[in-house]
Amino acid sequence: MQALHGRDIVCFSNDWDGDPLSKTHIMRILSRDNRILWVNSLGNRSPRASARDARRAWKKLCDVTRGVREVEPNIHVLPPLYVPAYGSGPIQVFNRVALRLQVLRAMRRLRMRRPISWCYLPTAAAVAGTLGEELVIYHVVDQFSAFSDASGAVAALEERLLRRADLVVASAENLRQAKTLINPRTVLVRHGVDFEHFRKALLPETRVPDDLARLPGPVIGFHGLLADWIDLPLVRAVADAFPVASVALIGRSVTSTAPLEGARNIHLLGRRPYAILPGYCKGMAVALTPFRLNELALHANPLKAREYVAAGLPNVCTDLPELRATPGCTVARTRAEFLEAVARALAEAGPRKAQSELMRGESWDAKVDELRAHVAALLEGRRAA
Numbered sequence: 001m002q003a004l005h006g007r008d009i010v011c012f013s014n015d016w017d018g019d020p021l022s023k024t025h026i027m028r029i030l031s032r033d034n035r036i037l038w039v040n041s042l043g044n045r046s047p048r049a050s051a052r053d054a055r056r057a058w059k060k061l062c063d064v065t066r067g068v069r070e071v072e073p074n075i076h077v078l079p080p081l082y083v084p085a086y087g088s089g090p091i092q093v094f095n096r097v098a099l100r101l102q103v104l105r106a107m108r109r110l111r112m113r114r115p116i117s118w119c120y121l122p123t124a125a126a127v128a129g130t131l132g133e134e135l136v137i138y139h140v141v142d143q144f145s146a147f148s149d150a151s152g153a154v155a156a157l158e159e160r161l162l163r164r165a166d167l168v169v170a171s172a173e174n175l176r177q178a179k180t181l182i183n184p185r186t187v188l189v190r191h192g193v194d195f196e197h198f199r200k201a202l203l204p205e206t207r208v209p210d211d212l213a214r215l216p217g218p219v220i221g222f223h224g225l226l227a228d229w230i231d232l233p234l235v236r237a238v239a240d241a242f243p244v245a246s247v248a249l250i251g252r253s254v255t256s257t258a259p260l261e262g263a264r265n266i267h268l269l270g271r272r273p274y275a276i277l278p279g280y281c282k283g284m285a286v287a288l289t290p291f292r293l294n295e296l297a298l299h300a301n302p303l304k305a306r307e308y309v310a311a312g313l314p315n316v317c318t319d320l321p322e323l324r325a326t327p328g329c330t331v332a333r334t335r336a337e338f339l340e341a342v343a344r345a346l347a348e349a350g351p352r353k354a355q356s357e358l359m360r361g362e363s364w365d366a367k368v369d370e371l372r373a374h375v376a377a378l379l380e381g382r383r384a385a
Contacts, residue, residue, distance in 0.1 A: 003376035004368075005033045008112035010103060010131060012124035015040045016077045020274050022141055022171065022191050022303060023120050025364040026371070031074040037106055037115070038071075040079045042099070042123035068106045078106045096126045103131060116375075119165070122158035129164045135378070138165040138183075140175055141191075143299035148228055167378050169371065172301040172322045187374050190322070191301050192367035193359050198310035200278035201351045208283035209276060211269055215246035218285035218346055221313075223277055224304045226253040226268075229297055231290040231318060232260055234335060238288065239263045241339045245346070250280055281311035286345035289317040289329070290338075305329055310359040312351025316341045327358040 009030060013023040016038050027036050068078050080102050083091050107115065114134045117124070122144050128136050138161050145155040162168060162179055168186040170176035180186040200206045212219060220238060224230075226249060236259045239247045243265060252271040260266045272280065281287070287308035291297040301322040308315040309328035317323040319333045330345065332338035 002372075003379055004030060004116075004372045007034045007134075008037070008107075008110075008115040009034050009118050010037045010039065010107070010112070010115045010133075011118045011120070012039045012042065012128070013120040016071060016075075019271075020194075023139075025192065025194060026139075026368060027075065027118075028072070029364055029368045031072065034074065035110065035112065036075045037068075037103070037110060037112060038075055038077045039103060039124075040077060042080065042082050042095075042121060042126070068109060076106070076110060078102065092126070100127045100130055103127060107131065119161060122154050122161055125157045125161035125164070128161055135166045135375070136164055137167045137169060137375075138162060138179075139169040139171075140179060141171045141301070143175065143178070143296055146294070146296035146299065167374060169374065172299055173325075174299045174321055178299065185378070189367055189370045189374070190325075191303050191306060192364035193303070193306035193310045193362050195310050195359050195363045198278055198281065198307050198359075199312070199356050201281040201311035201313070202353055202356055206279050206282050209272070209279050212248055212280055212283040215248060215267060216244070216265075217246065218349075219246050219248050219283055220286050220288060220342065220346075221248045221250065221280065221284035222288045222290070222304075223250040223272070223280060223307075224302075225251050226255060226257065228255040229292055229294070229300075230255070231292045232257065234290045234318070234338065235266070235288065236260055236263055237335055238290075238339065238342055239266045242342065242346070245285075248280075248284070250277075277307070278311060281308065281313055282351060284313055285350060286342060286348075287311075287313040287315045288342075289315060289320075289323060291318050291320055293318060293320075306359055306362060310356055310362075312353060312356035314345035314348050314350050314352075314355065316345055327362075328355050 011027055068076050070076050080099055082095055082099055114132055116135045117128045117133045118137045119128050120139050144150055162182040165183055168179050168183045169189050170179055170186055171191050173188055176186055176188045247266045248269055250269045250272050289302050289305045297320055305315055305323055305326050315329050317329045317331050319331050323329045324331050330341045332341050
């Protein structure tokens with residue numbers, strides 16, 4: 001049997017119905033040749049007494065009642081009953097037992113045997129390696145303990161998962177170096193990009209959505225989650241430096257936007273469907289990847305940077321190690337350099353085909369081929385041993 005062909009995969013990841021992330025793209029490609037049991041998010045933090053967390057908890061409870069469902073060919077989603085309270089020993093025991101039983105029941109229903117556990121979250125440590133797996137893979141895409149709202153137990157859970165994993169895949173070089181200290185079977189596979197989707201920004205038939213089209217141009221844009229790792233004071237500095245431009249921020253906000261208040265040329269457009277993001281990119285002159293320089297960002301590999309370049313946009317970024325290694329990104333070390341780079345990018349009047357072509361070889365299919373090669377090497381090494 002070839003590596004990652006005709007296999008059963010249990011994937012512990014974010015909720016399936018969220019915005020497409022690296023995990024979504026990878027599992028969709030693997031589902032062409034394998035069966036996927038996607039286990040919705042177990043969370044990395046305890047819930048707060050907030051309306052947002054209350055709505056999320058209610059939705060998760062409603063999802064649990066729906067049971068396992070096939071959302072796409074060969075992709076089955078399990079919404080697990082799980083209590084995100086990591087400081088309680090009895091609750092951790094309950095989670096471990098209950099989660100294992102739920103996953104095993106779903107596996108029996110789907111007639112899965114000797115699966116590969118493909119873990120994207122440290123909380124998968126509760127059951128990874130107890131499901132009769134052939135392999136346990138930890139695919140790490142963030143420094144989870146560096147999130148401002150992460151539970152204090154996350155680091156210990158991740159260490160347990162790292163030690164249990166047969167293979168660790170890191171999406172950034174800094175992550176690879178950090179995880180290799182615990183598990184030497186750690187490899188680097190950087191993020192890909194949905195190239196064919198985002199290159200639609202260059203097509204004449206792609207329409208710029210009305211809410212962006214009506215803004216005074218040029219448009220300086222961003223799409224993604226507005227969270228505390230985004231440097232909003234830097235975004236405000238861009239808006240102040242280019243008062244005749246419009247700064248359009250497309251995405252849900254989960255942090256204070258106080259630094260943006262009073263700027264008449266900043267427009268918070270909210271979350272928009274993934275399907276129409278190329279249209280928003282088409283209406284931009286330049287894109288921003290303005291991450292704060294902290295531990296989280298220094299281990300990150302921002303997916304949006306590749307999406308901007310695939311859409312043909314000049315992309316001005318803060319100085320993250322992975323963005324230095326990403327074709328088409330202009331990395332600025334200081335605020336002054338950032339503003340100068342935005343000024344130069346505005347003169348380019350993107351999107352441009354030559355910029356988009358820099359991402360042609362970075363598709364998710366190419367990245368899955370890298371993953372297949374690493375798994376094949378692991379299995380061959382086992383056979384040889």
